[in-house]
Every structure is written in structure tokens, then in C-alpha cells.
Amino acid sequence: MQNLTEERTGRLIRELRLKAGWTQKELGAKIGISDKAISKWERGLSFPDITLLPRLAEVFHVTVGEIISGQRLSEPAMNPELLDSVVADTLVYSQRDTFSKGKRIFCLIFLTLILSAMFLCAVINLAVDHQLSWAYYPIGALTIVLALTLAVVLPKRRRLEIVMGILEVSLMIYLAMIEKLSDTSGWLLPLALPISLVSVVCLYLLLKLWLWMKRKWQILSWSMLILALGPALSIQSILSCNGIQRPMTSDWILLGSLLGAALLFHFIDRVRR
Template identity: 25%
Template sequence: MENKMKFGQFIAKKRKEQQLTQKEFASSLFVTESAVSKWERGISYPDISLVSEICRVLQITEHELITASEDYHQRQLEKRGNYFLNIVKTYSAILYGAYIISLLTCLIVNFALEHKLDWFYIVLSAEMLAFSLLNLPLIVKERKGLFTVLGSFISINLLLFVCSWYTGGDWFAVTFVCLLTFYALVFLPLILRAEMKPIGLGKSKALICLIIDTILIYITVIVCMLFSGSMGIQNVLEIAIPLVSIGIILPWIYLLIIRYIRWNNFYKAAICLSISGVYFYMFNSFVHMIIDKKEFSMPAINLTVWNNTYINGNVGLITFMSTILLSIVFTIAGIMYSQKKEHNGFFFRKLI
């Protein structure tokens, strides 16, 4: 009976705070005034189907109704949420106002001075970029990151295209390829992680990402070399492509070792270090062979002399020896780890 009385007193208090009579409260719930009177006198509880409607009319939460007490924590959270929403609305309204005022001003000035629209399109595309970064994340309800990245990529390219058109340049293709490669290197891993997991390709995202990045790097180098005029198509094929291949091969080796070799991480680290040592030791020799069209030769080494003739070979040798020593350390650690794991597994099977 005490709980019913507490519940009734709470209902009456909240009804009066909303400045409702029992008759008005009953009418809004489509129940009789007698039923409301019984609730408030602690004689009976309302039907469970009325809970949501009672909360709406009295402007309380279901938790407050069930416990017949004020939920100050929840109200504080709602208050903060409403405050944040008001800030977002004010922020958006200010930005929209700034967009409209600046666009109208530039439109009038550009047309008045030039009797046509030209640099106005630069302002328009620049504001589209600002919109994609500042307003689009607030508008999109799902996949905010994906749509923000795509929106910024499209708007940046639009801005670059307009600038290229306005200045009479022919460099837009180069900037588009470079920007596409940059976005792929920075954002593609995040996009693949979010988008490919639901379709069962999450385990292959690193391989897919590296394939796409490799293709884009080749395209970027070819386009930049041909646009700059520093190399003809033959030199691009004979020099630029082989140099890019040498540079990209190490990430591919790391991926194949780390992702697809079924050994413990210590062994993988040892293999990667060993290969890295050999790679950096012989890197300059391969580069000179490609650029100078000479036969492959090992770098000259003389640790007592550090001039231009020997410095690359000396540094390469020290790097090679350091990585080999580290790989030996990781190999020993891998052996110890494997023995410990095998011992623990044997002990566990013995207990079973």
C-alpha cells in the first residue's frame, strides 16, 4: 500500500506541475476521471499500456514513473543533450548564413566588375569544400566518416578543376591522380575496415588495400613524369617503373610474411629484419644499375674511410649487421616462446 501511495503522490505532483486538472489529465489519456483519482489516492495502478502516454503527458521518463521519483541524472543528461543540439543548430545556422552572404556578395561583385561569372566559381567550390568538412558530418546519420571523406575528395577536386579552368592550366589530371593516391594511402584502410567486414572480406583488406595503393602509385609516377616532360615514355618504362618497383617491393614482402606465414611473431620479426638488412645494403646498387645502365656491383666498403666513395657502402654494412643481430635476438626469442608454448600445452593435456 505504501508503494501505491508514493506512486499516487508522484502522479499528482507531476500533474499539478503541468497545470492539469484530473479531468484534463484523464481526457488526454482517454480514461475516466475516477481512474485518475484512484491512481493518485493509491488505490490502483494504471494499465501498463498507458505508461508511454502518461510519460508523454507528464513529461517524465518511464524510469521516473516506475520508481515514482525524480531521475536527476537522466534529466541532466537530457539537458546537456538539448544544450549540445542547440549549439549544433546555432553553429549550422551561422555557417549557412555565412555561405549565403559570401556567395551573394561574390556573385554581385564578380558580375558587376567582369560582366560575367568566372572567379565566383572558385568561391563556390571552396565553400562546397567547407560544407563537406563542417556541415556534412552533422547532416549524415550513418557512415559519417565514409561520406565525409568522399565529400571532401569530390569538393577538393572540383575546386582544383575550377582553378585549373580559371588559370588556363592543364595540370588538373596530375593533381587528381596525386590526390586520389593520397586519399587511398590515408583513408582506404579505414574505409575497407568498416565496409568490407560485413561482406566477409575483412581478412583480405590489407592485401586489397596494398594492391590498390600499388596500382595508384604506378599511375601517379607515370602521369607526373610524362606531364613534367622530364622523361619520355621509354625512360618511364626503363627507369621510373623499375625504381618504383624496387621501392614498393619491401612493403609487399612485409605483408606476405606478417599476414600469411603461420609462425609466431618473433620469427616473423626476425625474417623481416633480415630481409630489410639485405634490402638496404643492396638498394643503392640496384638504383645505380637502373639509372646508370651499368652491371650490378656491390657497394664499396672501407670502414676506415668515410668519403663519398665508401659512405654508402659503410652505412649499408652497419645497417645490415645491426638488422642481422636483431634478427638473431628475435629468433632466439621465438624459439623460447615456441618451447614455452609447447610445454604449457603438454602440461595442460596431461592434466586433462
């Protein structure tokens, strides 16, 4: 619904601009915005800011409702259903604009708090030990939290994939810092990298399940299968390849339990469907 509305509005803006004989740069100059923003509107990638709608309507000699609905409204077409649709689009647009501003305010406040906490950790560490040592640990953890939280301002398209990528990169940087500070070596690339990749991929697949599937028993069944093939089986294989031996009995019990649960939930899903 929202993407379709953006595309309709973008098409109307492009149609009106071409009819007036203006370039994107000329239109941008008339309403005080860059031609790149105009391009995004016309491609349906974003909406005009709500404060720009009256100015757009003025330069194109149309109504704000027409800009939001993405179509010209002639007098015969002004039936109650169409009016309701325009009002609904206007309300949705207003709510989205308010939410967008709320996100910016939240990110600004959260960024200030995180940076203040990092600075405080560094100051305390320097005051007590006269050097930066343990402060790297909370600063690294806060950096991961900050990176993931700021992902809420990302575009919806591929947001989950970007967040998972940020998580993996942040984890590896944090683990590399721990390896350096703890005077240990040889475990980051052969152990931490593949285990973190397996964990992040499993988390990504689990989140996708909750977005794609609707039936809870089906979700539970696939979740158990992912956990069995991911953390239970893959991580054990990674440890074995690096010469780290663990009691196999407990691992096989865990793997069998997860696979058994996957089959049980699949059977329940088939029965209830």
C-alpha cells in the same frame, strides 16, 4: 570465430530452406532480397543484415537466436552455457553490423571531402592560369589516398594484397602523369616501375611480418633483412643497370649496417626466447 559463425548460420539457412522446399530465389522473394545474397549467406561469405533477422526467423518458424548461432535450440539443450554462447554471438553480430554501417558513413564523408578538394584545385587552377596544369599533381595524390582509404570496405580475404596492387597501379599512373607534365621521358619504365615494385613488395612483406610473427626481436631481425635486400641492394642494382652511378661506399655501409642489425636482433631473439 566469425568465419565459423557465418558458416554455421549459412548451413542452417540452407537446411531450413531445403526443408521448406524453396529455391534461393523463392526465399529471397519472401524476405525482399536477391537470390545472390541468399547464396552468399549459405556459402558463409556474409551475414544477413540485422534488420532481416526477424523476417528470416518468421518465415522459417525459428528464433533470431537460432539464426545467429546457426543451430536449432531444443528445450533440453537450453543450458546456461549455450544461452551465454547465443547472447555472445548476438552481441558480436550487432557490433559488426554497427561497424559496417560506420564504415559506409565514413567512406561517404571521406569521398565527399576528397572529391570536393579535387574540384577546388581544378577550379583555382582554371581561374588563375585558364588551364589545368599544376592541379594534376594534387588531384593525382588525392586519388591515391582515396583508393587506399576506400580499401577498408574490401572483404578481409586478400585485402592486403588488393591494397598493395591498388598502391602500385596508382603510383604508376601518378608517375606517368608527372612524366608527361614535366616534359621528361625515358625514366618511367626502366626506373620508376622496378623501383616502385621493389618498394611495394618490401612494404607488403613488412606488413605481413607484423601480422604473422609475435616476437618483436624476430620481427625487427627480418625487417632489417628485407630492407637490406630490398631498398638497399635491389634499388642500387636498378640504378646501376640504368647507368646511374652513386658513391658505393655509403651504399655498402648502409647494407652492412642493416645486415649487422638483422644478425644482432636475431641473436637477441634467440637469447630472450
